Amino acid sequence: MDSKAKYSQFIKSEAKRLGFLSCGISKAGFLEEEAPRLENWLNKNHNGQMAYMENNFDKRLNPTLLVDDAKSVVSLLLNYYPEKEQIADSYKISKYACGKDYHFVIKEKLKELLFSIQETIGEISGRVFVDSAPVLDKAWAAKSGLGWIGKNSNLLTQKVGSFYFIAELIIDLDYDHATTDHCGSCTACIDACPTQAIVAPYIVDGSKCISYFTIELKENxxxxxxxxxxxxVFGCDTCQDVCPWNRFSKSHNEPLFNPNPALLSMSKKDWEEMT
Incomplete structure (x- = not known):
């Protein structure tokens, strides 16, 4: 086994130790296939009032413009699928939002992972990314072999579905092979979307998505x-809940993502009395 393969194996083992579901590594560079897709998506105003999506177009497609001398993107998945869910008679909150703020939880894990890499391999420069910079998370995760982007635009895996956060380290490592698409003829997500936001297979009009209206939109x-x-009332999981691959979802093992019991037991009446 050459040194790069050995380092790659170490990173993946260390990521697993820190609680990440999986880890994949891909060569940093320009995302040629994603460029026209992103441009077309923006031209159709699928980003709605999320103007920030129009910024840093080149950087979104090329991480070497974000990190000097970047050679590889390490993509990591962290499960957030809850063991317990809200009661049936309640207004619904997206599963990812029921625990502690994932940005802080994951960033600490990434910092520890980067520190371990530097201790073991030597002088490695890199940056951690948790949904806070112009990085096309799903594209890089797919490129690194962690799954494929489904018709609902989520990253899907055959083993555990799609209920996980995606994060990155941009550093110098070897890279793996991609995973193929396994959506087939299924259109469950498209058929179930309450607002018909999935306007075509693999294309979500963000300006029609419930998550956009309940989280991103600043107007009425x-x-x-x-x-x-x-x-x-906060986010939406419908396209993930109906995805056949999510029948393999397993409860997460991160205590900080455990929902507040009081939140899970709130009825619609309880919510309405708060407003």
Whole structure:
């Protein structure tokens, strides 16, 4: 085994020790296939009022513009699928938002991973990314072999579905092979979307997504959307809940992601009395 392969194996073992579901490594460079897709998505205003998506177009497609001398992207998945869920008679909150803020939880794990890499391999420069910089997380995770981007635009895996966070280290490492698409003829996510935000296979109009309306939009929700939210009040998991691959989802093992019991037991009446 050559040194790069040995280092790659070490990184993946260390990531597993820190609680990450999986780890993949891909060669940093320009995402040629993603460029026209992103440009077309923006031209159709699928980003709605998320103007920040239009910024740093070149950097989103090429991590070497984000990190000097970057050679590889290390993609990591951290499971957030909860063991316990909200009661049936409740307004719904996306599963990822029921525990501690994932940005802080994952960033600490990434810092520890980077420190371990530097201690073992030597002088390695790199940066950690947790949904806080112009990085196309799903594209890099797919490129590193962790899964494929499904028709609902989420990263899917055959073993555990899609309920996980994606994060990156951009450093110098060897890279792996990609995973193929396994959506087949299934259209469960497209058919189930309450607002028809999945306008075509693999294309989500962000400006129609419930997560956009309940998290990103700073203005009042348009009246024409009334009655289309299926009781979701923060985010939406519908396209993931109906995905057949998520029947393999397993509960996470990160205590900080455990939901507040009081939140899970709140009824619609309890929510309405708060407003």
């Amino acid at each position: 929700i348009p009246m024409e959307m009334k009655g289309h939210f299926d009781d979701w």
